[in-house]
Amino acid sequence: MGDLRKPFLLLAMLAIVLAIGVELGAGLLLGGADAGAALADSAGALDVELDDASGVSEPSGRGTGYLALIDAVAVWSTGLFCLGLLLPERVQGRVQGVASLIFSIILIIVGLVALIIAFVELMIMVSLFLAIPFGTLAYLALWGFFPVGEAAVLLGLVLLLKLVWAGLLVLAQPRFLQNKGLVLLILTTLLCTIVLEFLHNLVPVILVSIVDDVAALIFAVIAIIWGLVLLIGSIPAIVKAVRVTAALPARAGAPSSR
Numbered sequence: 001m002g003d004l005r006k007p008f009l010l011l012a013m014l015a016i017v018l019a020i021g022v023e024l025g026a027g028l029l030l031g032g033a034d035a036g037a038a039l040a041d042s043a044g045a046l047d048v049e050l051d052d053a054s055g056v057s058e059p060s061g062r063g064t065g066y067l068a069l070i071d072a073v074a075v076w077s078t079g080l081f082c083l084g085l086l087l088p089e090r091v092q093g094r095v096q097g098v099a100s101l102i103f104s105i106i107l108i109i110v111g112l113v114a115l116i117i118a119f120v121e122l123m124i125m126v127s128l129f130l131a132i133p134f135g136t137l138a139y140l141a142l143w144g145f146f147p148v149g150e151a152a153v154l155l156g157l158v159l160l161l162k163l164v165w166a167g168l169l170v171l172a173q174p175r176f177l178q179n180k181g182l183v184l185l186i187l188t189t190l191l192c193t194i195v196l197e198f199l200h201n202l203v204p205v206i207l208v209s210i211v212d213d214v215a216a217l218i219f220a221v222i223a224i225i226w227g228l229v230l231l232i233g234s235i236p237a238i239v240k241a242v243r244v245t246a247a248l249p250a251r252a253g254a255p256s257s258r
Contacts, residue, residue, distance in 0.1 A: 005171060005173065006172070020068050022158050061216075069111055078165070199215055
């Protein structure tokens with residue numbers, strides 16, 4: 001850590017925190033616009049008379065928000081690097097193992113809950129969409145008019161912040177590139193962001209909510225996998241910390257040789 005450029009590391013932490021903040025706020029920033037006119041047009045195309053299409057709003061989707069599950073690992077990893085600026089290496093080794101164990105368990109539990117929610121919602125979406133015509137109209141009213149343009153802007157901002165984060169990490173310490181786990185994490189979060197934006201533009205707008213939910217499912221699974229990786233990786237650190245702690249009293253009680 002001697003040649004670590006601290007300002008770049010702190011800026012990297014800020015960049016990834018801003019990225020996850022945008023992702024978590026996507027539910028508030030996306031959707032909510034009136035989609036009543038589009039629903040009425042879709043109903044006419046299905047030869048179904050619709051008296052009142054007011055009050056129908058665009059959905060915010062889950063994909064962007066579920067990216068935060070993966071990026072929580074990025075925030076955690078960067079935070080551990082920053083922790084090294086404050087704590088001695090010996091103390092950091094003891095704290096890191098236990099803290100990573102707790103974080104990984106929380107991430108796995110949250111990921112499992114998010115996975116179940118996204119799966120149930122996806123099943124409802126598909127069932128309604130295939131139940132022509134009235135089920136399809138219900139689907140259109142709830143999920144049929146995804147704000148693709150607004151989502152593209154947010155995902156572009158998130159991608160830019162992640163690129164800045166990765167670049168600042170390299171500037172802070174070029175040897176970070178030798179950390180295979182960190183490099184894999186960077187590639188994972190960048191690829192997931194790009195894939196989500198690609199999926200939003202791959203299908204017609206009435207199907208975007210479905211592919212967005214599929215992406216959310218995949219992101220939840222990836223987050224769970226990363227949680228398991230952290231869980232397994234924390235065990236050696238905990239064992240080592242326990243051994244060192246157990247050895248301290250023995251050393252303290254040993255008679256000094258003259």
